[in-house]
Amino acid sequence: xxxxxxxxxxxxxxxxxxxxxxxxxxxxxxxxxxxxxxxxxxxxxxxxxxxxxxxxxxxxxxxxxxxxxxxxxxxxxxxxxxxxxxxxxxxxxxxxxxxxxxxxxxxxxxxxxxxxxxxxxxxxxxxxxxxxxxxxxxxxxxxxxxxxxxxxxxxxxxxxxxxxxxxxxxxxxxxxxxxxxxxxxxxxxxxxx
Numbered sequence: 001x002x003x004x005x006x007x008x009x010x011x012x013x014x015x016x017x018x019x020x021x022x023x024x025x026x027x028x029x030x031x032x033x034x035x036x037x038x039x040x041x042x043x044x045x046x047x048x049x050x051x052x053x054x055x056x057x058x059x060x061x062x063x064x065x066x067x068x069x070x071x072x073x074x075x076x077x078x079x080x081x082x083x084x085x086x087x088x089x090x091x092x093x094x095x096x097x098x099x100x101x102x103x104x105x106x107x108x109x110x111x112x113x114x115x116x117x118x119x120x121x122x123x124x125x126x127x128x129x130x131x132x133x134x135x136x137x138x139x140x141x142x143x144x145x146x147x148x149x150x151x152x153x154x155x156x157x158x159x160x161x162x163x164x165x166x167x168x169x170x171x172x173x174x175x176x177x178x179x180x181x182x183x184x185x186x187x188x189x190x191x192x193x
Contacts, residue, residue, distance in 0.1 A: 009115035037071035
């Protein structure tokens with residue numbers, strides 16, 4: 001059975017770092033998402049995003065989509081199938097609302113990895129190292145989305161693997177254990193009927 005690892009958690013918890021680690025160590029393909037925002041200088045369509053117009057964006061079938069700063073973003077069944085055609089285990093970074101949607105839509109094919117950090121100061125420090133301005137960081141931390149993503153939603157409790165990403169070496173061990181469980185689950189055939 002194909003699986004998608006949904007990586008969720010607050011900004012600065014290390015979601016992209018974990019997705020990169022899964023790709024580099026295990027070849028877990030990242031699901032490429034769609035956007036109508038303009039391509040940045042070093043971005044490539046089909047690698048960073050599928051860059052769409054408003055018209056072509058509507059040609060896809062989305063599991064979830066949002067509008068942010070006048071641009072549309074979404075993850076599609078088409079993008080998921082493309083990832084699965086390369087590897088039966090794919091990953092995607094989503095906010096907690098997206099993780100809940102994926103679980104509702106795909107059920108047993110979804111494995112949730114929820115990252116948290118014990119100290120909010122650690123999150124702020126990581127955002128500063130990323131190059132975000134203090135003003136942008138504070139705006140993000142004050143947002144309702146940030147507060148929402150700090151907590152594991154009720155719908156994901158009992159289904160998510162929660163990892164405290166305070167120490168990268170410890171986190172990698174936990175991710176390795178998680179990945180081995182997911183890999184074993186891909187070998188299991190769901191019961192028919």
